[in-house]
Amino acid sequence: MSEVIIDVDKVSKSFGGVKANTQVSMQVVKGGITGLIGPNGSGKTTLFNSIVGYHPIDEGSIKFEGEEISRFSVQKIARRGLLRTFQQTRIYGKMNCVENMLISLPHRKMSIWDALKSFTIEDYERADHLLEFVGLYEKRLLLSGDLSFGQQKLLEFAMALMNEPTCLLLDEPTAGINPTLINGLIERLKRANTEFGITLFIIEHNMRVIMNMAETIYCLAHGELLAQGTPDEIQSDQRVIDAYLGAH
Amino acid sequence: MTKLKRKTILYALILAFSFIAPFAFPDFGTQLATLWLMIIVALTWDMTGGQMGYNSLGNIFFYGTGMYVAALIAIGMTYNIGDYTVASGGGIFEFSDLQYFGGMFIGVLGAGLFCSASAVVIGYLTFGLRGPYFAIGTLGVAIAAGELVSNWDWAGGGQGIALPVYPGDLDIGKIFFYFLFAGLGIGVFIFVKWLYGTRFGAAINAIRDDEEKADAMGVHTLRYKLYTWSMAAFFVGMAGGISGFQLIHFEPVESAYQTINLGIFMVVCVLLGGKGTLWGPVIGAILFHLFKEITWNYLLGWQWVALGALIVVTVVYFQDGVMGYLQQRYPELFGIRVERKSTEEAA
Numbered sequence: 226m227s228e229v230i231i232d233v234d235k236v237s238k239s240f241g242g243v244k245a246n247t248q249v250s251m252q253v254v255k256g257g258i259t260g261l262i263g264p265n266g267s268g269k270t271t272l273f274n275s276i277v278g279y280h281p282i283d284e285g286s287i288k289f290e291g292e293e294i295s296r297f298s299v300q301k302i303a304r305r306g307l308l309r310t311f312q313q314t315r316i317y318g319k320m321n322c323v324e325n326m327l328i329s330l331p332h333r334k335m336s337i338w339d340a341l342k343s344f345t346i347e348d349y350e351r352a353d354h355l356l357e358f359v360g361l362y363e364k365r366l367l368l369s370g371d372l373s374f375g376q377q378k379l380l381e382f383a384m385a386l387m388n389e390p391t392c393l394l395l396d397e398p399t400a401g402i403n404p405t406l407i408n409g410l411i412e413r414l415k416r417a418n419t420e421f422g423i424t425l426f427i428i429e430h431n432m433r434v435i436m437n438m439a440e441t442i443y444c445l446a447h448g449e450l451l452a453q454g455t456p457d458e459i460q461s462d463q464r465v466i467d468a469y470l471g472a473h
Numbered sequence: 474m475t476k477l478k479r480k481t482i483l484y485a486l487i488l489a490f491s492f493i494a495p496f497a498f499p500d501f502g503t504q505l506a507t508l509w510l511m512i513i514v515a516l517t518w519d520m521t522g523g524q525m526g527y528n529s530l531g532n533i534f535f536y537g538t539g540m541y542v543a544a545l546i547a548i549g550m551t552y553n554i555g556d557y558t559v560a561s562g563g564g565i566f567e568f569s570d571l572q573y574f575g576g577m578f579i580g581v582l583g584a585g586l587f588c589s590a591s592a593v594v595i596g597y598l599t600f601g602l603r604g605p606y607f608a609i610g611t612l613g614v615a616i617a618a619g620e621l622v623s624n625w626d627w628a629g630g631g632q633g634i635a636l637p638v639y640p641g642d643l644d645i646g647k648i649f650f651y652f653l654f655a656g657l658g659i660g661v662f663i664f665v666k667w668l669y670g671t672r673f674g675a676a677i678n679a680i681r682d683d684e685e686k687a688d689a690m691g692v693h694t695l696r697y698k699l700y701t702w703s704m705a706a707f708f709v710g711m712a713g714g715i716s717g718f719q720l721i722h723f724e725p726v727e728s729a730y731q732t733i734n735l736g737i738f739m740v741v742c743v744l745l746g747g748k749g750t751l752w753g754p755v756i757g758a759i760l761f762h763l764f765k766e767i768t769w770n771y772l773l774g775w776q777w778v779a780l781g782a783l784i785v786v787t788v789v790y791f792q793d794g795v796m797g798y799l800q801q802r803y804p805e806l807f808g809i810r811v812e813r814k815s816t817e818e819a820a
Contacts (some may be wrong), residue, residue, distance in 0.1 A: 275687070303691030315689075321810070329677045330672060332692045337700070340673040366810045388690055427786040 230255040230424050231307070232274065232390055236285030236295075238268075238275055244276045244448050245271040248285070248411025251443045251450065253392070258418055258425045260439030262432070262459075264468055268448040270312060273394050277304045277309045289392070304333035306391035310398065312428075314377040322361055322380055325369050327353035329384040352387065359383040360414060375402040379410070386417060392424040395418070399431050411437055436460065444468065491659070495651045502647035505720065508762045509654035513712045514735060515742035515754035516661050517705040519555050523749035524669065526681030531611025533736030534618050535706040536801030537729035538591060539584035539713025541622060543779070544634050546583045547718075568637040581714035588710025592703040600698050601662045612732065619730030633724025636717060648689065650719040657715065661708050666751055668704075677701050681749070738765075741780075744787050747796025756795050 231253035238246040245268045247466040253259045263269050275282045276289075278299045288293040297305075317325050327344050348392050356362045359379040364372060369380055378401060385393055398414065399407050411434055417423050435442060436456040444452045444459060446468040452459060459465055495502050514532065521527045548557050549570045560566070565741055568576070599610045623631045639646030676697050679687040687694055713729070730736075731803050738761065746757020761783075768779040787794070791800065800807050 299688045300691055300694065303689055308691070309689060311686075311689075315683055317679060317686070319682060320678070324675065327672070328675045328687075329690055332676065332690070335672065337673075337696075338674065340697075341668075341671050343670050344672060344675075368809060384690070414816075441811040 227257065228255040229253065230290055231426065232286075232288040233272070233276065234286045234288070236272070236275060236287060237283045238271055238280070239283060246275065246282075246445075247448045249448070249450050250285075250443070251424045251453065253424060254441065255392075255424055256418075257441070258415075258427065258439050260428065260435040260442040260456075261428045261445065262430070262435060262442060262465075263445035263451070267445040267468075269445055270396060271395055271448075272445070273309060274426065276302075277307065277394060303388075306333070307394070308385050308388055308390040308392070309394035310378075310381050310385055312396040312400065314374065316369045316377050316380055316382045316384070318368065320369060321341060321367055322365045322369050322372075322383075323349070323352050323354055325380060325384055326356060326387050329387040331388045334389075355383045356380075356385050356391075358386070359402070375406065376429065378402060382413075382417075386421065390423055392426065393430075395425060395427045397428055397430060399429065399434050399444060407431070407434060414438060417468070432460075481506040488659070491655050495648045499644070502644075502651055503719075504653045504762075504766060506647070506651040508759065509651070509658040510716065510735075511738065511742055511758035511762050512658045512755050513654065513661050514739040515746070515758040516658075516665055517708045517715060518739045519743045519748065519750075519754045520626065520665060520668075520677075520705040521698075521702050523743060523747075523753070524674070524681060525677040525698060526684075526699065527532070527702075528604075528608045528740070529611040530608045530732070530736060530740065531595070531613075532610070532709055532739060533730060533732050534595070535592065535709035535730070536617035536713035536716070536735060537615070537618060537622070537725070539581075539588050539710030540717035540723055540729045541628060541634070542587045542710070542722075543577070543580035543584040543714025544636055544717045545580075545628060546632075546638070547573075551577045551767035553584055555627050558627060558634060562729040565579075566637070568640070570640050571641050573637055577714075577718055581718075584714035585711040587704045588706040588713075592706035593699050594774040596702045597695075600695060600702075615730055615732050615736060619726045619732070622725040622729070629724075630724075631724065633728070634717075635721060635722040636720075638721055650715065653715045654712070657708065657711060662755070664704075664708075669751060673697065673700075674764075678749075705723075720723050726776075737784075741784055741787065743794070744792070745794050747794030747798070750794075750796040750800070753794050754755040760795070774788045778813065 229252045231289065233249060233251045233252050235248045236246055237248055249272060253342065261269050264425065274280055276287055278297050282295050286293060289305055294302050294305065306351065317328060327348055330348060353365065356365050359382055361376060361379055361383065364376065369377060370381065378398065399410055402410060414425060415438060418425050427439065439456060442454065442456055442459045443450060444465050451468055452462045452465050494505050498505065505522065514536065518532050521529050543752055545554055548554050551568060552566055555567055595614055599607060602610045622628060639649065672697055676687070676692050679692060717723055720728060741752045742757040742761045744757065745761055746755065747753030764783060765780065768776040772779050800809065
């Protein structure tokens with residue numbers, strides 16, 4: 226059994242009377258790619274938000290690298306090396322791509338004295354390198370707010386990589402991206418996983434994408450864990466098929 | 474001519490003009506000193522307001538507090554403060570040159586440090602507020618401080634404090650204060666120019682543009698906000714301290730914690746010149762000061778109406794200020810690249 230990096234144990238979260246997550250448990254294996262699927266409103270993003278500390282959970286426990294993080298603030302968790310991207314992209318629109326990248330340097334590895342230094346040549350090279358990695362090198366000096374939605378998603382992904390995370394939570398990385406470029410993105414995500422050694426935990430609606438990448442997939446429905454297993458197991462699971470077709 | 478050369482010449486010209494100005498226009502010595510004060514408070518206001526997205530209406534608190542702290546330190550170094558304030562600076566209190574300048578030096582420095590520390594405390598309490606709530610919260614702090622000091626008899630109460638007069642020729646005194654403000658102003662400009670080029674500068678810009686995203690990227694947002702405000706407060710406190718000695722006599726509500734005057738002027742300067750730019754606050758301060766002096770001289774009686782009109786026009790029609798307008802009009806000059814043709818969706 227490989228090492229577990231994120232251990233979600235019987236987590237429940239409700240907003241008023243709405244039970245967004247009920248007794249959800251799942252493990253993300255270190256160095257791997259784990260998928261999270263489920264119909265709209267099944268509680269996937271809520272679970273992500275719980276993991277990265279956007280809201281306190283009602284019960285259960287969330288451990289990252291063996292440390293209980295369910296009471297930590299967003300910043301503190303991010304500084305542990307657990308990062309997330311947003312479903313609606315969040316980039317700094319009034320700055321160009323390179324500036325966006327430079328801002329994303331990992332502040333957890335920076336003392337105030339380091340912060341008072343100017344950006345180094347290495348910082349710029351890393352930014353350029355990663356922008357090239359996601360295919361935005363040509364656009365690096367444009368204001369990021371002028372980029373298309375898909376390009377902004379790529380930029381946000383590059384920014385996350387710039388931050389040198391241990392584990393990256395991606396909320397629908399391929400949504401809004403031109404279908405012909407999805408293959409390129411899948412390949413880049415895989416490379417981020419293998420070359421940079423970043424553990425990926427991905428919410429995805431595009432079944433082709435997730436079945437191609439993930440080693441383990443969890444499926445949520447109505448806030449509860451419906452099924453888990455390898456892509457093949459999930460694809461042939463009648464409960465999953467029913468959930469997506471609305472029978473659940 | 475290269476860009477660097479042109480810049481160097483521009484800076485040299487401005488510097489030279491700053492040195493010559495008080496001698497070339499001796500009648501305007503105090504006016505020019507006030508102009509530098511405006512530049513200082515505008516540049517420091519922009520550190521939080523323009524660069525970090527926190528519009529404080531309470532920066533005047535540091536001006537007033539700096540004035541008081543500097544004065545009390547300077548007096549306290551030589552006399553008992555209670556005795557001094559009761560006598561309202563009456564005849565028996567002589568200051569030697571050393572006591573005057575020594576007290577001023579330590580007082581102004583102490584004012585900066587004290588304001589810096591109080592910014593951390595006030596910031597810790599108010600940085601949870603966003604947008605207009607932060608503005609009103611900080612304004613409340615400044616107003617409350619003015620009222621509190623008014624009732625603090627040991628520190629002069631509502632009458633304020635009368636400081637010793639500049640020892641020596643008063644015309645030279647004017648030039649002396651001009652150079653204190655000019656020196657501080659140039660210092661602030663160099664400081665912010667450097668700061669905005671660092672990783673720290675980028676981080677506070679990130680807080681302005683999307684604080685939640687900055688949080689999610691692990692930026693120490695609260696810490697950086699406190700540092701920034703604390704740096705701004707350091708300079709404003711020093712400027713306040715110098716102002717106290719320049720004014721000689723000051724009182725709490727009208728001259729120290731003057732929320733409706735300088736407290737608002739600094740914001741208008743920045744808006745006029747362009748928020749979040751290096752030169753905006755400087756240009757805004759110059760334009761505003763000119764406007765103010767002209768209307769106060771030639772439109773007396775209507776000067777506040779004219780000022781109000783200026784604020785309304787700026788806020789409604791000219792939100793990005795001079796620099797913002799230029800940036801939109803000529804983005805290339807600012808190193809911003811715009812794709813002219815709408816490109817094909819690349820991703």
